[in-house]
Amino acid sequence: MGLFSDLFKKVKQGIDEIEDAIGNDTPNTASSASYTAPAEEVPAAPSCSAEGGSYYDRMPAEECQYNFNGTYVEYFAKIFREDFPEYEASYERASNRDAVIFTLKKDGATSLVCELLSENSVAKKVRADCKAAGIPYVRFYFNHEGWWNARSYVVDRVRSVL
Numbered sequence: 001m002g003l004f005s006d007l008f009k010k011v012k013q014g015i016d017e018i019e020d021a022i023g024n025d026t027p028n029t030a031s032s033a034s035y036t037a038p039a040e041e042v043p044a045a046p047s048c049s050a051e052g053g054s055y056y057d058r059m060p061a062e063e064c065q066y067n068f069n070g071t072y073v074e075y076f077a078k079i080f081r082e083d084f085p086e087y088e089a090s091y092e093r094a095s096n097r098d099a100v101i102f103t104l105k106k107d108g109a110t111s112l113v114c115e116l117l118s119e120n121s122v123a124k125k126v127r128a129d130c131k132a133a134g135i136p137y138v139r140f141y142f143n144h145e146g147w148w149n150a151r152s153y154v155v156d157r158v159r160s161v162l
Contacts, residue, residue: 059148060148060150062151062152064149064151065142065149066148072116072142072149073091073116075149076091076102076114076140076154077089077091077102079154079155079158080102080104080114080158083155083158084104084158084162086106087104087105087106087111087112088105088106089102089104089105090102090103090105091103097121097123098117098120098121099115099116099117099118099123099126100115100116101113101114101115101116101126102114102115102116104162110135111135111136112135112136112137112158112161112162113130113135113136113137113138114137114138114139114158115127115137115138115139115140116139116140116141116142117139117141117142118141118142118143119141119144121141127139136161136162137161138157138158138161140154140157
């Protein structure tokens with residue numbers, strides 16, 4: 001399984017690079033907001049810790065989306081509400097794919113777009129729209145093995161692009 005998984009990731013990465021080169025983004029008809037350009041995206045793996053580097057072999061002791069008493073959408077909404085109270089956070093579910101798009105606004109202006117995607121998603125439309133408009137963008141995968149989206153990791157990544 002590991003060999004097949006590694007091969008699949010390499011093939012997917014190659015396809016992504018080709019799509020980036022020719023500008024072939026998947027359309028997102030669910031997005032009603034007008035997005036502009038994002039900051040440079042940070043890799044989606046959790047930050048290193050004493051528990052074992054970038055990936056955790058087991059659930060970290062701190063709060064994460066998997067030990068939170070609710071859905072992953074409720075988990076991210078709680079983080080935005082509690083750790084970024086100066087921003088108004090809202091979200092929408094993309095109807096044509098498995099994604100949730102949070103928008104953080106301050107004084108009526110969009111400050112950040114945060115996309116929650118399945119690890120199988122190859123969608124790049126929201127990221128490209130944000131980049132074109134100059135709006136900071138960050139993405140998290142909600143179902144990638146070993147990526148727990150620990151609270152400190154989420155807060156640090158969001159702060160780094162705001």
